[in-house]
Amino acid sequence: LNLIISAYIAKAKDKNIRIEPSISATDxxxxxxxxxxxxxxNALENAIYAVDKIDDVKERYIKMKIYSKNNKLCIDLRNKYKIKPVFERGLPVTKEKEHGVGIKSMVRIVEKYNGVYQFIVKEGVxxxxxxx
Structure with missing residues (x-):
């Protein structure tokens, strides 16, 4: 897990994107x-892809929180975007070739553990x- 997060922090840095990680879950x-x-x-790949299109360096950031609450693993990932996401049935969709598979994979994983998820847009985030 640390390896993936470290790799994505490095990838984001190469693209002049700040990742602000807060990880308190350990189990x-x-x-x-x-x-x-x-x-x-998939979550970080999608966030970096969206943020990479933003011109203003001050807006090029991703906030990531991973924590435990009531013996559950919680993930909260937030990023600005240039192109407002389009949603179908509560999921972000894309018409771009070779894209869109990651969201389905994320949903499958959360559902496998009887979890809940949401993808939302709020105040430009x-x-x-x-x-x-």
Whole structure:
């Protein structure tokens, strides 16, 4: 997990994007490593892709919180965007070729652990939240 987060912090830095991580959860034993890694990989990949299109350096950031609450793993990822996301049935969708598979994978993983998720836009910020 640390390796993935570190790799994405480096990738974001190369693209002049700040990632502000806050990680207080430490017990991931009840989740498979590939599932948690895939969930974070896809969430961070999508966030970096969206933020990379923003011209204003001050707006190029991603806030990531991973914490435990009531014995559940909680993920909160927020980023600005240049192109407002389009939603269908509560999920962000894209018409771009080779894109859109990650969201479906994220949903499958959260549902596998009987978790809940939401993708929302609020005050110019895209927010992904999951509890599993």
């Amino acid at each position: 991931f034993k009840k989740y498979s490593v590939p599932d948690i890694c895939s969930l974070l990989f 895209f927010i992904f939240q999951a509890t599993l």
